[in-house]
Amino acid sequence: MNKPTHTKEAIREAMDHLIDRATHYDVDALDTIYHEDFHTTLVMPDSSVVTYNKEEFKNHFAKQAQEGNTQLNTWADWHDFHVLGDSAVCVLSRIHSGMNGEEMKLLCNIEFRFEDNRWQVLREQIFLRPLSE
Numbered sequence: 123m124n125k126p127t128h129t130k131e132a133i134r135e136a137m138d139h140l141i142d143r144a145t146h147y148d149v150d151a152l153d154t155i156y157h158e159d160f161h162t163t164l165v166m167p168d169s170s171v172v173t174y175n176k177e178e179f180k181n182h183f184a185k186q187a188q189e190g191n192t193q194l195n196t197w198a199d200w201h202d203f204h205v206l207g208d209s210a211v212c213v214l215s216r217i218h219s220g221m222n223g224e225e226m227k228l229l230c231n232i233e234f235r236f237e238d239n240r241w242q243v244l245r246e247q248i249f250l251r252p253l254s255e
Contacts (some may be wrong), residue, residue, distance in 0.1 A: 127241070130203035133210045133234060136241040137198075140232075145194040147187035149180050155237055155243055156180070162246035164221055194218040195225070206237040211236070217253065226250045 143151035160176040233245040
């Protein structure tokens with residue numbers, strides 16, 4: 123039997139929190155949401171790849187906030203949630219301009235680890251696509 127913290131609903135709640143805090147450029151919250159070993163891979167529309175560790179990604183959001191960017195789009199289309207022990211994966215599509223400054227569709231695979239009594243984002247794989255695709 124799953125622990126109350128180890129359910130698809132708990133992962134959805136963790137994702138809702140991540141989306142809310144990231145779209146508001148809340149770097150302090152991102153520090154607790156992202157795992158110490160966090161790594162993200164962005165596959166850009168031209169197939170180039172950009173990677174960030176936790177500090178680099180927090181700095182990416184902090185820079186946007188310093189530039190006066192307003193809240194990002196919070197739209198999400200949920201595709202799958204899977205919990206396996208203290209690991210979980212969420213697959214979703216997003217639309218926003220926070221990765222490259224241009225409104226894009228983001229296809230996301232978000233991996234979580236349950237540690238320190240909370241779900242933390244360990245890995246993100248994000249594929250950016252034009253809205254027309």
